[in-house]
Amino acid sequence: MPEAILFTAIKVLGPVAKLLSPFVSPIRKYFEQPKVAVRLVFQHSGRRTHGMTQxxxxxxxxxxxxxxxxxxxxxxxxxxxxxxxxxTNNSEITAYRLRFPEHEGIKVTIEPAFDYTFPLAPNARRVYTLTATIPYESTPAEADKVVKEGPASVLRIEYENIKGRRYYTDFYAKEKDETKKNEYGVVE
Structure with a gap:
């Protein structure tokens, strides 16, 4: 008896699903989120003095x-x-209009610069050089301590899906667990 109900449900719902498919697909595309994973590999750091302060x-x-x-x-x-x-785009959805929002108190330069018009295809990867600089007033010992700690704990990259909905990846640089370093969300 339960098998008969199941077969009847499939016979009825199959054609209904086919009829609704053209309407569901555009709605689904609006909510599909690319997952752009971020990884930072430390190269070097340092400090340059501009002299003693007043x-x-x-x-x-x-x-x-x-x-x-x-x-x-x-x-x-x-x-x-x-x-x-x-x-790295860790999804089957292309990421469009990648951008790097400003981070308060830190000047960030990326080489080569993000090309806002060049999408990141599914499963594609891009490599850049990121330089972060901050002005800092302190004794030499305090400056060395800050250089060792690093510039920021969170780095954000923003991007869009094909329908223009904005998403982000927050990269937590100081997180020890690699699986928790990237957090994905919707830009409100």
Whole structure:
């Protein structure tokens, strides 16, 4: 008896599904999300000084500062990190209009620059050079500590599906578990 009901349901629903297919497909395309995975491979880092800042308490009357005391004074630095940025489309849906939104307090340059008009095909991969720089005022020891920690904990890449719906990948650089480094979502 249950088999007869199942066969009857298939006979009835099969033609209905075929009739609805042209209407469901465009709706489904609106919600299909590309999954662009991000990976950063550290290359090198460092700091460049632009001299001591005026925010120091210098000796009175223009007395000379000994070289040994320079480490106790604040300097203005440009802290820099270089990475290999690898983007992989881990889905069967093409990612369009890739962009790299600004990250507060960090200047990021990507070489070659993102080509907004060039989509990332399913299962395709692109490799870029990412350089992050921040101005930083501190003692040399404090600047070295920040350089060692890295520039940011979260990096965001945004992209669209074929219908123009915006999505993002947040990459958590300091996450130890590789499976949790990428988080996907919809741009609101």
């Amino acid at each position: 925010n120091n308490k210098f000796p009175p009357n223009g007395e000379a500062i000994s070289i040994g005391d320079l480490a106790n004074y604040n300097h203005l630095y440009e802290l820099r990190w270089n990475f290999e940025l690898i983007l």
